[in-house]
Amino acid sequence: MSATHRDALRAGLFYFVLAAVWLRVSDHLLNNFFDDSSDLARWQLINGYLLATVSAGLIFLARVRLYRFLGMGAQLRERRADRERLRQAAAVFDCTREGVLVTNHQGLIVHVNRAFIEITGYQRDEVIGQQPSLFKSGHHPPEFYQAMFATLAADREWSGEIWNRRKTGEIYPQWQTIRVIHDDAGRLSHYVAVFSDISAIKNSETELKHLAHHDPLTDLPNRLLFSDRAEQALASAQVHKRGCALLMLDLDHFKMINDSLGHSVGDRLLKAVATRLQDLFGLGITLARLGGDEFAVLAESCPQPAQAAALAQRILDALKAQILVDGHELFINASIGISLFPDDALSAEQLLRNADAALFKAKTSGRNGYALYTEELTAHARQRVEIAFELRRALEQQELRVYYQPVHDLQTRRVTGVEALVRWQHPQRGLVSPAQFIPVAERTGLIADIDAWMMQQACRQMCQWQRDGVVLSFVAVNVSSRLFARRELYQHVAQVLNDTGLDPAYLELEVTESAVMDDPDVALEQMHRLRELGVRLAIDDFGTGYSSLLRLKRLPVQKLKIDQGFVAGLPGDEDDAAIIQVIIALARSMGMQVHAEGIEQVDQAAFLLEQGCDLGQGYWFGRPVPAQDIEWMRAPVIG
Numbered sequence: 066m067s068a069t070h071r072d073a074l075r076a077g078l079f080y081f082v083l084a085a086v087w088l089r090v091s092d093h094l095l096n097n098f099f100d101d102s103s104d105l106a107r108w109q110l111i112n113g114y115l116l117a118t119v120s121a122g123l124i125f126l127a128r129v130r131l132y133r134f135l136g137m138g139a140q141l142r143e144r145r146a147d148r149e150r151l152r153q154a155a156a157v158f159d160c161t162r163e164g165v166l167v168t169n170h171q172g173l174i175v176h177v178n179r180a181f182i183e184i185t186g187y188q189r190d191e192v193i194g195q196q197p198s199l200f201k202s203g204h205h206p207p208e209f210y211q212a213m214f215a216t217l218a219a220d221r222e223w224s225g226e227i228w229n230r231r232k233t234g235e236i237y238p239q240w241q242t243i244r245v246i247h248d249d250a251g252r253l254s255h256y257v258a259v260f261s262d263i264s265a266i267k268n269s270e271t272e273l274k275h276l277a278h279h280d281p282l283t284d285l286p287n288r289l290l291f292s293d294r295a296e297q298a299l300a301s302a303q304v305h306k307r308g309c310a311l312l313m314l315d316l317d318h319f320k321m322i323n324d325s326l327g328h329s330v331g332d333r334l335l336k337a338v339a340t341r342l343q344d345l346f347g348l349g350i351t352l353a354r355l356g357g358d359e360f361a362v363l364a365e366s367c368p369q370p371a372q373a374a375a376l377a378q379r380i381l382d383a384l385k386a387q388i389l390v391d392g393h394e395l396f397i398n399a400s401i402g403i404s405l406f407p408d409d410a411l412s413a414e415q416l417l418r419n420a421d422a423a424l425f426k427a428k429t430s431g432r433n434g435y436a437l438y439t440e441e442l443t444a445h446a447r448q449r450v451e452i453a454f455e456l457r458r459a460l461e462q463q464e465l466r467v468y469y470q471p472v473h474d475l476q477t478r479r480v481t482g483v484e485a486l487v488r489w490q491h492p493q494r495g496l497v498s499p500a501q502f503i504p505v506a507e508r509t510g511l512i513a514d515i516d517a518w519m520m521q522q523a524c525r526q527m528c529q530w531q532r533d534g535v536v537l538s539f540v541a542v543n544v545s546s547r548l549f550a551r552r553e554l555y556q557h558v559a560q561v562l563n564d565t566g567l568d569p570a571y572l573e574l575e576v577t578e579s580a581v582m583d584d585p586d587v588a589l590e591q592m593h594r595l596r597e598l599g600v601r602l603a604i605d606d607f608g609t610g611y612s613s614l615l616r617l618k619r620l621p622v623q624k625l626k627i628d629q630g631f632v633a634g635l636p637g638d639e640d641d642a643a644i645i646q647v648i649i650a651l652a653r654s655m656g657m658q659v660h661a662e663g664i665e666q667v668d669q670a671a672f673l674l675e676q677g678c679d680l681g682q683g684y685w686f687g688r689p690v691p692a693q694d695i696e697w698m699r700a701p702v703i704g
């Protein structure tokens with residue numbers, strides 16, 4: 066029984082007792098004090114009035130209490146309903162899967178629910194009284210929060226994706242709605258933020274995106290993503306003036322494996338091929354599976370057809386080794402079609418089409434090979450790849466030879482030095498000129514071994530000549546521009562001199578003008594170091610490399626070798642003649658010797674002598690020959 070009920074019962078009982086006492090008192094008076102009937106009648110009247118008045122009073126009081134009681138009951142019901150509503154709200158607040166955070170008008174957290182604790186990892190007492198900036202992830206710039214508060218001020222509500230940080234430090238995305246609460250006076254009282262953790266949705270979005278762009282079997286990019294990446298790569302290549310190569314690869318006779326061993330073996334073979342190819346490539350190369358047994362490769366920096374051909378050869382070589390699938394030892398070959406940007410096509414779509422056409426060409430010309438989209442390129446690139454392959458063998462099997470070309474003093478007409486020039490005695494192709502293999506050697510890095518070997522041979526030979534009494538003032542060797550800037554060059558030269566015992570003053574290193582001018586500061590440092598060893602330095606092919614005269618003056622160089630291109634036009638070509646005169650004057654002013662190469666006619670030699678050129682080299686004096694064939698005594702008459 067509630068207190069109100071008890072009050073009402075007590076009041077009823079009181080009135081009942083009061084009425085009973087009154088009746089009892091009336092009855093007593095009636096019996097003991099009235100003997101006269103008129104007194105009795107008066108008393109009865111008074112009593113009747115009194116009874117009526119008291120009854121009316123009692124009824125009035127009872128009614129007042131009843132009304133009060135009824136009113137209190139209503140209030141009570143309302144309060145009970147309110148309490149129920151609050152209880153329900155608290156249950157909802159606590160059971161909801163969305164996190165709820167309430168701050169006061171100062172922005173301090175006053176309330177959080179259970180989901181909040183689960184999502185953020187913070188306990189209630191760790192956040193109450195704190196600012197929500199506690200959860201900031203650093204993912205958004207300040208402008209993001211400024212825009213959010215501007216929307217809250219204008220619309221009283223903001224919804225959007227926001228990245229926050231859990232207690233563990235993990236950053237995760239939320240979908241959040243923030244509402245501004247005002248009190249009755251219209252003053253800001255609270256902010257209520259309701260949010261859900263959408264990292265799962267995001268993950269599945271990413272997963273969906275991944276599925277849409279990747280091949281489910283190999284997890285490689287599919288055609289869609291490949292085309293996309295190719296377009297991006299081409300755009301970047303265009304800006305940076307780079308060449309790209311697109312290779313399309315198709316496994317040979319894959320259908321046979323599928324038909325004979327079943328699709329699951331076929332699938333596993335495709336996966337193994339994908340892994341093997343992926344292991345082969347580094348950064349800047351994208352591998353994709355276009356479908357079936359067709360793969361595509363995009364090399365983002367591949368300026369030369371020969372480089373693309375070399376990449377194709379690497380792929381073919383990598384696939385050569387057997388692949389073990391379910392106990393089956395499988396051997397698989399492939400054919401590759403190559404298309405180049407920008408030579409063959411400018412768009413990814415056209416490159417793919419061209420590569421496809423080239424692939425068809427590769428398939429029809431015997432499979433297990435590659436073909437470039439352009440016919441001539443195929444032959445040329447193949448030759449270069451072959452050369453690179455064979456050159457390695459050439460070094461190991463000592464197929465390289467040193468030829469020496471005499472250099473004559475134009476005044477005395479005597480041989481004063483020799484230039485060592487490399488030759489390749491190829492078992493099938495005969496004597497191969499350096500013009501054919503030096504560029505390949507430079508690209509494959511073999512040039513270091515070739516030049517090292519040449520220097521060793523030349524120094525050894527020079528020592529031999531000195532022992533034989535041949536008087537020469539130098540033996541010149543060419544140093545590739547690829548090696549010139551490297552520190553190892555200095556160490557290597559020192560090593561060779563030490564090994565052979567040649568006096569450094571007899572060794573001349575020829576460096577091309579372009580190698581020097583590519584990075585003049587490095588060249589200057591390197592040249593000073595080499596000079597410290599005591600060797601001579603010459604600039605080869607001078608006149609072709611846009612030398613800066615100022616820089617040239619600072620170089621510790623003893624000789625300029627005029628490029629044969631200027632000698633060829635002599636003496637008729639006025640321009641060539643003028644250039645040669647200038648070079649000779651320049652060399653003189655800087656205290657350098659002048660050496661003209663490519664002299665094929667006597668009047669060229671005569672002109673050069675007349676202009677004051679010191680040294681001459683060319684077919685007219687003598688061709689490059691093996692050491693034993695040099696005619697030391699030959700002193701042709703000039704003019």
Ligand code: C2E
Nearest residue numbers: 486487498499500519543544545663664665682683684689
């Ligand atoms: P280079 O150093 O300017 O050598 C001179 C080239 O001109 C040689 O060609 C030589 O045979 C050729 N030559 C000489 N006299 C005449 C002539 O009267 N007429 C014509 N038309 N040509 C003449 P080679 O031996 O074919 O070498 C070509 C280039 O290959 C060399 O040019 C040099 O840059 C490079 N080279 C040769 N041997 C080596 C080497 O051992 N290492 C390096 N890094 N490069 C080398």
Ligand code: MG
Nearest residue numbers: 484543575605
């Ligand atoms: Mg040379």
Ligand code: MG
Nearest residue numbers: 605606628662
């Ligand atoms: Mg030269």
